[in-house]
Amino acid sequence: KRRFPLTPLGRRVPSGWQDGGGEEESAPRGRRLSFRAGLFLLAGGAAIFLAGAAAFVYFYLGADRQEAEIAVGGRDSIEAGEAVTIPITFRNTSRIALKDVQLAISVPAGTLVKNDMGFAPLDTPRILEHIGDLTAGEAQTKEITVRFFGQEREVQEVEAILLYQPERLSARFSSSSARRFTISSVPLTLFWEIPPRTDPRQKTEIAVRYGSRSQVPFTDVWLRIDFPRGFTPESVAPKAVAGGPFWKIGTLEPGKEGRIAITGSFDNTDGDVHGLRAGLGFFDERTKEWRPWREAIEEVTLSSSPFLLTTRINGKRAGVITPGQDADI
Numbered sequence: 001k002r003r004f005p006l007t008p009l010g011r012r013v014p015s016g017w018q019d020g021g022g023e024e025e026s027a028p029r030g031r032r033l034s035f036r037a038g039l040f041l042l043a044g045g046a047a048i049f050l051a052g053a054a055a056f057v058y059f060y061l062g063a064d065r066q067e068a069e070i071a072v073g074g075r076d077s078i079e080a081g082e083a084v085t086i087p088i089t090f091r092n093t094s095r096i097a098l099k100d101v102q103l104a105i106s107v108p109a110g111t112l113v114k115n116d117m118g119f120a121p122l123d124t125p126r127i128l129e130h131i132g133d134l135t136a137g138e139a140q141t142k143e144i145t146v147r148f149f150g151q152e153r154e155v156q157e158v159e160a161i162l163l164y165q166p167e168r169l170s171a172r173f174s175s176s177s178a179r180r181f182t183i184s185s186v187p188l189t190l191f192w193e194i195p196p197r198t199d200p201r202q203k204t205e206i207a208v209r210y211g212s213r214s215q216v217p218f219t220d221v222w223l224r225i226d227f228p229r230g231f232t233p234e235s236v237a238p239k240a241v242a243g244g245p246f247w248k249i250g251t252l253e254p255g256k257e258g259r260i261a262i263t264g265s266f267d268n269t270d271g272d273v274h275g276l277r278a279g280l281g282f283f284d285e286r287t288k289e290w291r292p293w294r295e296a297i298e299e300v301t302l303s304s305s306p307f308l309l310t311t312r313i314n315g316k317r318a319g320v321i322t323p324g325q326d327a328d329i
Contacts, residue, residue, distance in 0.1 A: 067094035068134070070162045072179035080149050080186040080293060081214050083114070088160045090175075091139035098164040100172075101131035106159045107146060110282045110291055112219070114145040119219070134164070147216075148181060149282060149293055156181045187214035188252075188280050192298040200266050200302045203234070208278045208296070210249070211257035221249040222283040223260065224290065228274035228300075233264040246283055266302055274300045 070090040078084050088105065092098050105127040112119040113127065129142065148156045159178040166173065193207040208225060212218055225245050227233060238260070240247050247260060266274060276299075281292035313327050 066175055067092065067096075067098060067166055067173065068162050068164055068175045069093050070160055070175050070177045072158055072160050072177050074158075074179060074181065076180075076182060077184045078148060078181050079214075080152075080183050080188075081147055081216055081218050083119075083145055083147055083216065084181070085143055085145045086158060086179075087141050087143050089139065089141045090134075090160075090162050092134040092136055094166065095136050096167040097136060098134040099167060100163075100165050101134050102163040103129045103131055103142060104161045104163065105129075105144060106161075107144075108148065108150075108156045108158075109289075110149050111156070112147040112149075119147055121220075148183060149218075150183050150186075150291070151293060151295075152183060152186055154183045156183065186294050188212055188218070188294040189257075190278060190280050190294045190296040192276055192278065192296055194276075194298060194300060197303050198266065198300050200272070203263060203265055206262050206264075206276070208260045208262075209257065210252075210259075210280055212252045212254055214254055217254065218252040219250075220282060221252045221280060222290075223247040223249055223258075224279045224281070224283070224292070225260065225262075226277040227264075228276060230267050230272075231264055231274065232267060233262055235263045237261045244288075249280075266300070272302050274302070276300060 068090060070088065073087040073089065074084060088103070090103070106125065107113065107122065107127075110121070113122055127144065131140065134140070146158075150156060157178055157180050159176065161174055161176045163172060163174050165171070189209075189211040191209055193209060195204065195206070198204050208223070210223060223246070225240075225247075227245070238247065249258065252258075266272070275297060277295065277297050279290075279292035279295040281290060281294070283290050313329055
């Protein structure tokens with residue numbers, strides 16, 4: 001006899017259709033679980049990325065983060081034209097090496113920088129030196145020797161920037177420092193030579209005298225003279241450079257003096273006051289930039305003539321007469 005196994009109550013024997021249907025029910029449930037897991041993984045990855053970016057910004061781009069220190073030394077007060085040596089010290093303050101380190105130094109316009117040939121102005125806006133690599137804790141000092149020019153109490157600023165790339169990073173960072181130098185004195189002399197009496201519309205001889213009290217030569221020196229309105233120069237020796245009221249002095253050696261003689265007249269009336277201005281400084285013929293180092297201003301008051309001459313017609317200084325009328329002059 002054939003016997004059929006008894007199926008326990010509550011348990012269903014899956015048929016072919018039921019087996020297929022069971023698989024169709026379990027597959028979407030598995031896909032739903034995978035999609036949720038992907039969302040969780042994506043959210044977790046985004047959170048980790050944002051946390052890493054925030055840590056990078058805080059540790060490497062934050063204002064308080066510095067892998068290097070730099071300082072510009074030197075005296076606060078200097079004399080114009082004096083040779084001054086400025087030390088620039090920089091140090092790696094991190095625990096990793098700094099790669100491709102560069103030092104950029106900016107000096108004021110008109111400053112002379114010492115090189116192998118002597119003192120000369122810069123051809124570029126700044127000095128750039130390649131340092132190489134700095135190991136953790138390593139410090140170096142670079143020196144530059146310069147000559148500042150300017151007016152008394154004028155402030156000159158030197159700025160140094162250290163550019164570097166931390167090890168294992170592709171970004172470049174910088175650290176900067178600046179120092180101000182005040183010009184205490186200008187060892188140049190400049191004054192006017194004017195006669196004690198200056199009459200209007202009469203030929204007058206005046207002069208500008210200049211000199212140097214410095215211990216070193218002043219190079220590329222220019223003299224500028226501004227004449228007041230109403231003054232007509234008839235002769236000037238030596239003559240000015242064409243195109244402006246400038247005289248090219250060149251190199252002014254220590255103790256050397258010079259003189260510009262001028263002959264002319266003031267075409268004004270008695271009692272008028274005129275200002276004469278002269279200056280020694282730097283002039284760029286290409287850009288027409290003028291930077292005075294020393295100036296001299298002199299005021300001239302035209303004196304009254306000792307003679308008095310008046311004319312009257314019929315006892316009057318002004319009036320109308322007709323042709324043929326008798327006139328007493």
